[in-house]
Amino acid sequence: MAQEITLKDRYGYMLWMRHFELACLEGVPTREIHGELHTGVGQEAISAGMVGFLSKEDAMCSTHRNHMHAIAKGVDLRAMLAEIFEKSTGICGGFGGHMHIFDPSLKFSATGIVGAGVPVALGHAYAARLKGNQAVAVAVVGDGAVNTGAFHEAMNMAGALSLPLVVVVENNEWAISVPFSASSATETIAERAPSWRAHGIRVNGLDVEEVANAFEAALARARSGKGPSIIEAMCYRFRGHFEGDADMYRSKEEKERRRSEDPLERTKETLVARGLATLEELNEIEKSVVASISEMLASVRKDPSPSGADATRYVFAE
Amino acid sequence: MARNLNLSQCISEALHLEMERDPQVLVIGEDVGGQGGVFGATRGLQKKYGSGRVLDTPISESAITGMGVGLALEGYRPVLEIMFVDFIGVCLDQVYNAIAKNHYMSGGKVRMPIVIKTAGGCIGSGAQHSQCLWGLFAHLPGLKVVAPSNPYDAKGLMASAVESDDPVVFIEHKGLLLKRAEDFTFGSDVPAERYTVPIGKANVVREGSDLTLVTLSGTVAPSVTAAEEALKKGISVEVIDLRSVVPLDMDTVAASVKKTGKILVVDEDYLSFGLSAEVVTRLLERKISITSVKRLAVPDVPIPGALSLEQEVVPNERSISAAIAETVGKA
Numbered sequence: 173m174a175q176e177i178t179l180k181d182r183y184g185y186m187l188w189m190r191h192f193e194l195a196c197l198e199g200v201p202t203r204e205i206h207g208e209l210h211t212g213v214g215q216e217a218i219s220a221g222m223v224g225f226l227s228k229e230d231a232m233c234s235t236h237r238n239h240m241h242a243i244a245k246g247v248d249l250r251a252m253l254a255e256i257f258e259k260s261t262g263i264c265g266g267f268g269g270h271m272h273i274f275d276p277s278l279k280f281s282a283t284g285i286v287g288a289g290v291p292v293a294l295g296h297a298y299a300a301r302l303k304g305n306q307a308v309a310v311a312v313v314g315d316g317a318v319n320t321g322a323f324h325e326a327m328n329m330a331g332a333l334s335l336p337l338v339v340v341v342e343n344n345e346w347a348i349s350v351p352f353s354a355s356s357a358t359e360t361i362a363e364r365a366p367s368w369r370a371h372g373i374r375v376n377g378l379d380v381e382e383v384a385n386a387f388e389a390a391l392a393r394a395r396s397g398k399g400p401s402i403i404e405a406m407c408y409r410f411r412g413h414f415e416g417d418a419d420m421y422r423s424k425e426e427k428e429r430r431r432s433e434d435p436l437e438r439t440k441e442t443l444v445a446r447g448l449a450t451l452e453e454l455n456e457i458e459k460s461v462v463a464s465i466s467e468m469l470a471s472v473r474k475d476p477s478p479s480g481a482d483a484t485r486y487v488f489a490e
Numbered sequence: 491m492a493r494n495l496n497l498s499q500c501i502s503e504a505l506h507l508e509m510e511r512d513p514q515v516l517v518i519g520e521d522v523g524g525q526g527g528v529f530g531a532t533r534g535l536q537k538k539y540g541s542g543r544v545l546d547t548p549i550s551e552s553a554i555t556g557m558g559v560g561l562a563l564e565g566y567r568p569v570l571e572i573m574f575v576d577f578i579g580v581c582l583d584q585v586y587n588a589i590a591k592n593h594y595m596s597g598g599k600v601r602m603p604i605v606i607k608t609a610g611g612c613i614g615s616g617a618q619h620s621q622c623l624w625g626l627f628a629h630l631p632g633l634k635v636v637a638p639s640n641p642y643d644a645k646g647l648m649a650s651a652v653e654s655d656d657p658v659v660f661i662e663h664k665g666l667l668l669k670r671a672e673d674f675t676f677g678s679d680v681p682a683e684r685y686t687v688p689i690g691k692a693n694v695v696r697e698g699s700d701l702t703l704v705t706l707s708g709t710v711a712p713s714v715t716a717a718e719e720a721l722k723k724g725i726s727v728e729v730i731d732l733r734s735v736v737p738l739d740m741d742t743v744a745a746s747v748k749k750t751g752k753i754l755v756v757d758e759d760y761l762s763f764g765l766s767a768e769v770v771t772r773l774l775e776r777k778i779s780i781t782s783v784k785r786l787a788v789p790d791v792p793i794p795g796a797l798s799l800e801q802e803v804v805p806n807e808r809s810i811s812a813a814i815a816e817t818v819g820k821a
């Protein structure tokens with residue numbers, strides 16, 4: 173399956189991810205989206221690097237910053253956008269909101285509690301063991317999550333039982349205002365892996381091919397019964413922790429410098445340099461993505477809000 | 491004249507004064523140091539008192555609360571920040587098996603002068619970032635539970651919480667934290683110097699004779715507004731801000747209900763097995779005659795994501811007005 177996804181395809185996915193996030197940003201000042209919205213702008217290469225390797229049987233457990241992970245898993249974009257814009261047509265009918273995207277048909281779920289997704293992925297991995305199938309469970313977390321008890325407990329069990337768990341850590345070096353360097357006993361996350369009998373690798377999370385290669389290898393390892401892996405993908409969060417975050421803890425100089433290393437630009441340059449696409453061609457692709465998303469947003473905006481009368485539904489099974 | 495402060499700055503002012511007074515006071519939590527808290531309620535503390543006394547932690551709530559127990563055993567007074575109260579699930583063990591019980595289990599030998607400082611309440615963030623949970627803490631013996639409704643109380647109650655030899659869960663309402671003092675119709679004058687507001691004494695925010703409305707935290711202001719509206723229709727509502735769930739100031743509530751005979755409890759926490767039932771039951775136990783009872787609280791559902799759903803389940807001015815009319819039989 174992976175062979176079918178070219179670098180140009182991955183660039184296309186990155187464009188969808190970037191412009192999906194930009195569309196979400198539009199709903200904040202207009203108060204169509206309430207609560208704190210977390211976007212992954214700048215971290216696209218990690219999600220785009222995961223595209224194409226997972227089937228419906230493989231699970232993915234995500235975080236508060238989940239939109240691009242969901243896109244990588246194949247979650248319906250319109251239904252997700254509608255959920256984020258608090259519409260009754262949303263993937264969870266508006267009951268979840270942007271931090272709580274669920275698509276059981278794709279075994280995708282997310283949680284707003286940092287670290288809490290990793291034990292859930294462990295459950296999916298154990299189910300694969302019980303069922304005796306080839307499924308893998310993927311947990312995507314931020315660097316902040318690796319310091320939770322839940323992360324350690326789940327990694328230890330996955331290692332002890334040699335379960336098919338792949339943890340992708342988006343190390344954007346900051347957990348809100350606290351830098352990773354100030355909160356971890358180890359310099360890297362990858363180096364912790366052996367203590368859980370896991371394989372650990374640190375990759376450049378701005379390089380979509382590097383991510384894809386590491387992800388493919390980790391999945392192969394998991395599917396062949398060799399146990400869990402941690403992929404630590406280095407990246408940078410281009411925007412504040414949430415929309416509205418004053419983001420004073422990162423210096424202007426740092427932000428400018430790091431934002432200039434844009435994974436989309438990087439991929440574009442690679443494609444052109446290798447003669448895999450022309451600049452014009454790539455710009456055309458971007459234009460059509462932008463047009464599709466703005467059309468999608470316009471249409472989502474016409475959808476109704478959930479009816480207040482339904483607010484007490486779904487507490488128990490219907 | 492109200493000083494130009496928001497509620498979170500009043501809390502930070504209280505913490506400054508407590509840290510200055512007592513070198514044993516520590517502040518520990520995520521983003522409390524360099525950033526001064528995600529709502530600014532610990533602003534300036536690290537700069538003034540250093541990174542030893544004001545510690546930025548990893549996202550490790552079990553370690554935060556557990557180390558708070560150890561530090562209390564060492565004689566410190568830790569203020570532990572759990573950013574949102576919803577995250578307490580990660581570390582409830584240390585809170586209810588150690589912080590709440592150690593004094594009791596040790597036969598009174600061990601003190602736990604710990605403040606668990608946390609933000610609750612709805613601001614449109616869905617099921618995992620919107621809860622109040624004071625009823626949960628109140629159910630666990632050994633914890634005092636405070637939830638201020640205005641800047642004056644926030645500052646004075648925080649001083650009392652830090653000074654208390656008992657553990658205090660201090661729940662700040664997210665909808666109030668960034669509100670300016672001048673935007674409050676009560677408790678907007680905040681002295682710059684240190685003062686305390688005693689924990690366990692309710693505040694009659696507005697006097698009235700037809701109905702007693704009991705509430706706290708984020709629903710006090712809309713209750714006061716609803717009471718003002720009700721007066722235009724000839725209904726006189728007494729609004730009581732409990733300030734704390736534990737201790738529960740039943741003397742103040744009972745004195746009011748003796749006068750009005752009618753009770754409405756407005757609670758942003760879940761309805762069942764919680765504050766509203768507790769207040770009403772205690773009135774009945776005191777054999778106070780009541781002619782009308784109503785409870786307005788989140789109807790035992792998680793807080794939904796979409797605002798159109800949230801507004802349906804979380805008490806607001808509109809639903810409080812309707813509940814007032816219903817309780818006095820003028821619906």
Ligand SMILES: Cc1ncc(C[n+]2csc(CCOP(=O)(O)OP(=O)(O)O)c2C)c(N)n1
Nearest residue numbers: 237284285286314315316317346347348577
């Ligand atoms: C258990 C828990 N503690 C604290 C929070 C508040 N919080 C939300 S996101 C976040 C930082 C997460 O950092 P990281 O895991 O690196 O992910 P990033 O936001 O950088 O993508 C924090 C502290 C939470 N949601 N859950």
